[in-house]
Amino acid sequence: MKWFGRKAARDGQRPALARGGWSSVGDWPRSYEVQLREGYCQNPVAQRAVRMVAEGVGGAPLTGSDPALLALVAAPSGGQRLLETLAAQLLLHGNAYVQLLTDEAGTLHTLYALRPERVTVEPDAAGWPVAYRYRVGEHVTRLAADDGGRPQILHLRAFHPADDHYGLGCLDAAAGAIAIHNAATRWNKALLDNAARPSGALVYDPGDGSALAPDQFARLKDEMEAGFAGAANAGRPMLLEGGLKWQAMSLTPADMDFVGLKAAAAREIALAFGVPPMLLGLPGDAAYANYREANRALWRLAILPMAEHLLGGLVQGLGAWFPGAALAVDLDRVTALAEERELLWRQVAGADFLTSEEKRKMVGLP
Secondary structure, three states: OOHHHHHHHHOOOOOOOOOOOOOOOOOOOOOHHHHHHHHHHOOHHHHHHHHHHHHHHHOOOEEEOOHHHHHHHHOEEOOEEHHHHHHHHHHHOOEEEEEEEEOOOOOEEEEEEEOHHHEEEEEOOOOOEEEEEEEEOOEEEEEEOEEOOEEOEEEEEOOOOOOOOOOOOHHHHHHHHHHHHHHHHHHHHHHHHOOOOOOEEEEEOOOOOOOOOHHHHHHHHHHHHHHOOOHHHOOOOOOOOOOEEEEEOOOOHHHHHHHHHHHHHHHHHHHHHOOOHHHHOOOOOOOOOOHHHHHHHHHHHHHHHHHHHHHHHHHHHHHHOOOOOOEEEOHHHOHHHHHHHHHHHHHHHOOOOOOHHHHHHHOOOO
């Protein structure tokens, strides 16, 4: 089988391979593990954006050429929905690997999604992938790309302009905005710990020009932190000793701008993952007339292209077990696209110059 055109292309000449390597820009993390922890695990905007696209792909109604093929794709992979897991991996890492598990007779029975950060492509002398190395700690398992013309690993990847083997995830593009959003969150948390605002300062003014002794300063500082700092002590009346007076303070314009900075970073994160900001509850985003229009844009611009990419890769790899395999999203059963379907039916029903057979063909009926 000419899997992904690899064997056929080996007979010809291939340009020199390139490996992508982006230089580090800014103070945000470049390691995938750190980006995953700070971006997906600790940032609510990025996590919600990824989950909206991935859960949409995983829950999309499918139609296929073979019921066994549909059951295989719909079966859980490690306790998670296969398509949802693959979509999340493509968004975050840019690569998704599916191990095809067969029995002794060669019958395919399970599709298992591998952790992409653990997989390394092993190319041959010409640069074509011949195996994949799966590393867990110090243990490394070598998985051949195919066995007798039947693939053992399916590698689905996002487009990377500077790498022939690995895809580029959205987490890289969103890393800067995520770092800004997290920094703004920590800033606001620090303000909250300080009675929610820098309310003022204590000025020691005894009148004779003397200063507080070190032990007096330390005692005053400890008493202030214990009795007046924190959200629980906000608004608590303050008792001052002789020689101390209160100087009120207020937020500077730079501090006030942190709210706008955080909102702008959140919109950039949503942009990187292809999710309309309105669906994430971000204020000030009225680019869509209503939530239904934004939800329809999410399906048309993010969920359906991702589902088509994943299903196309699975069909191409599973062709050895399912000749003539076909998988697609059943658009007639997608709730978010019901209005488009209703409009199409109304337009077709009003076209008097079309025959009944032509109308049925236009709406996808046999």
